[in-house]
Amino acid sequence: MSQINDEVLAANKDYAAEFGNRGKLPMPPGRRFAILTCMDARLDPAKFAGLSEGDAHVIRNAGGRASDDAIRSLVISHKLLGTHEWFVIHHTDCGMETFSNEIMADLLSSSLETATVDETGWHDTGKGPGSTEGRYINWMTIADNKKSVIEDVQRIKHHPLVPDDIPVHGYLYDCKTGKLHEVTGV
Amino acid sequence: MSQINDEVLAANKDYAAEFGNRGKLPMPPGRRFAILTCMDARLDPAKFAGLSEGDAHVIRNAGGRASDDAIRSLVISHKLLGTHEWFVIHHTDCGMETFSNEIMADLLSSSLETATVDETGWHDTGKGPGSTEGRYINWMTIADNKKSVIEDVQRIKHHPLVPDDIPVHGYLYDCKTGKLHEVTGV
Numbered sequence: 001m002s003q004i005n006d007e008v009l010a011a012n013k014d015y016a017a018e019f020g021n022r023g024k025l026p027m028p029p030g031r032r033f034a035i036l037t038c039m040d041a042r043l044d045p046a047k048f049a050g051l052s053e054g055d056a057h058v059i060r061n062a063g064g065r066a067s068d069d070a071i072r073s074l075v076i077s078h079k080l081l082g083t084h085e086w087f088v089i090h091h092t093d094c095g096m097e098t099f100s101n102e103i104m105a106d107l108l109s110s111s112l113e114t115a116t117v118d119e120t121g122w123h124d125t126g127k128g129p130g131s132t133e134g135r136y137i138n139w140m141t142i143a144d145n146k147k148s149v150i151e152d153v154q155r156i157k158h159h160p161l162v163p164d165d166i167p168v169h170g171y172l173y174d175c176k177t178g179k180l181h182e183v184t185g186v
Numbered sequence: 187m188s189q190i191n192d193e194v195l196a197a198n199k200d201y202a203a204e205f206g207n208r209g210k211l212p213m214p215p216g217r218r219f220a221i222l223t224c225m226d227a228r229l230d231p232a233k234f235a236g237l238s239e240g241d242a243h244v245i246r247n248a249g250g251r252a253s254d255d256a257i258r259s260l261v262i263s264h265k266l267l268g269t270h271e272w273f274v275i276h277h278t279d280c281g282m283e284t285f286s287n288e289i290m291a292d293l294l295s296s297s298l299e300t301a302t303v304d305e306t307g308w309h310d311t312g313k314g315p316g317s318t319e320g321r322y323i324n325w326m327t328i329a330d331n332k333k334s335v336i337e338d339v340q341r342i343k344h345h346p347l348v349p350d351d352i353p354v355h356g357y358l359y360d361c362k363t364g365k366l367h368e369v370t371g372v
Contacts, residue, residue, distance in 0.1 A: 004219050004271050005355055011236020012366045019364035022228070027281055029227035033190050039243040039259050041215035042208070046230050047239070050197020057225040060246040062259040069255030072323055073225050073248035079293060080308070081281055082300045085190050095213055095267055107265060112349040114268045122266070133346040137258055160319040163298040169191055178205035180198045 025054035027081065033057075034077045036152075037089040038064035038096075042175050045089070049180075057083055063096040064089055065140040066152035075161045084166055088156065089180065090149045091173040096142040098122070104141075108134035145172055146183050153186040211240035214267045219243075220260060222338075223275040224250035224282075228361050231275070235366075243269055249282040250275055251326045252338035261347045270352055274342065275366065276335050277359040282328040284308070290327075294320035331358055332369050339372040 034057035035045050045051065045058050057077045059070050066088065077083045099107075103122055107115045113126025124130075142148040149170040156168050170186040173179070220243035221231050231237065231244050243263045245256050252274065263269045285293075289308055293301045299312025310316075328334040335356040342354050356369040 002271060002353060004217060005353075007217075008235045008273070009366065012234055012364070015234050015236070016364035022364060023362040025228045025361070027226070027228070027279060031190065031193075034225070039220070039245045039263065040213070041237075041242050041244075042211045042213070042239050044232050044237075044239050046232060048198055048201050049194045050201070051230075053230050053233075054227050056227050058227075058246055059225045059248075060244055061255050062245075062262045067255040067258075068323075069247050069253040072253075072325060075294075075320075075323075076248045076281065076290075076325065077225065079290070079298065079301060080285065080303075084300075085188060087194065093213060095262065099266065104262075104265070108261075108347055112265065112347060114270075115265060117266075131346045134261075137254075137261075137347075139258060139262065160317045161294055161298060161323075167188060167191075175211070176209040178198070178202040178208060180195065 022053050029054065029056045029081060029083055031055040032083050033085040033087070034059065034074060034083045035087045035089060036064055036066065036070050036074065037173070038062065038091055038094060040091060040094065043091060043173060048173065048178060057081070063094060063140055063142055063148070065148070066155045067140060071156065071159055074156065078163070078166065086156065086166060087169045087171060088149055088152050089171045089173050090142070090145050091175055092145065093175045094142055094145060096140065097145065099139070100141055101139050104139045105134040149183040150186050208239050215240065215242045215269055217241040218269050219271040219273070220245065220263045220269045221273045221275060222250055222252065222256050222260065223359070224248065224277055224280060226277060226280065229277060229359060234359060234364060243267070249280060249326055249328055249334070251334070252341045253326060257342065257345055260342065264349070264352060272342065272352060273355045273357060274335055274338050275357045275359050276328070276331050277361055278331065279361045280328055280331060282326065283331065285325070286327055287325050290325045291320040335369040336372050
């Protein structure tokens with residue numbers, strides 16, 4: 001279907017050939033915790049946090065934000081599948097720090113093609129038409145990456161469907177070093 | 187802070203010690219694609235799809251559903267960070283197939299503690315109080331895992347902020363074998 005599709009299927013064939021006992025893993029996470037982090041391509045939560053298949057739930061979106069959908073996932077993770085400790089992990093050099101709701105809505109109203117960025121900001125050179133639908137979405141951008149961790153941990157902790165006794169740790173992952181740094185003040 | 191926290195930090199220390207050139211990876215995904223899949227602990231998308239750090243965006247939630255938040259992430263992935271091919275990957279034996287909106291709302295209204303499951307269904311034996319907030323959430327459960335892939339691919343393809351020329355592949359991951367199976371009809 002496409003080169004990328006072929007590459008993914010070839011890699012999957014190799015993985016499945018060495019699958020071994022992993023086919024017998026139960027549904028509930030064995031180490032009973034969950035990680036909420038960013039979709040960023042540089043982040044591999046299984047590697048940076050030491051997860052094997054079956055260990056922990058991993059929830060990822062743009063920014064690693066505590067969106068309604070992330071909270072939907074966390075509540076299912078605890079209520080039905082028994083996780084009882086959660087991590088919110090944002091990171092340095094996040095794309096979500098490079099724009100605002102207004103910038104994103106303007107770019108999308110110009111065209112749907114990929115925009116370019118330079119030291120003066122984002123620019124759209126794509127062919128239209130764009131769409132004004134972007135104005136109705138909260139893109140959950142990040143102005144301060146420590147503050148976003150603190151706010152997201154607080155939102156999760158205060159959610160009416162989250163029990164008081166679930167620890168929610170806040171961390172910032174450094175894309176330059178691979179290190180996790182605890183965010184204090186959560 | 188906790189045993190799990192200590193284990194995560196110890197694993198992270200080992201990872202960072204061998205980080206090497208990964209600190210120089212650019213923000214945009216090098217292989218220009220994105221995967222939307224489930225938070226399930228048994229799934230490791232980097233392993234089952236052959237991703238190295240820097241290759242691709244990975245978006246995960248309960249079920250791997252094309253929620254508004256997943257679409258927020260996909261649109262950012264294409265518009266700002268240049269991915270131009272996407273995969274929607276649900277899986278066999280998904281927890282989202284074991285309940286309904288009504289069951290989840292009832293369980294949460296009984297208590298916030300982890301429920302138990304047996305051949306007769308879900309049961310809540312936790313201490314209250316619960317919360318009726320669960321009735322206001324669409325939990326995005328799955329009745330048929332091939333149909334959920336098809337519907338989610340269709341939702342993404344038809345979204346007004348998604349260009350027509352982005353291929354969106356639909357797959358079902360088999361937790362027993364580690365294999366990806368294409369879902370036809372998308």
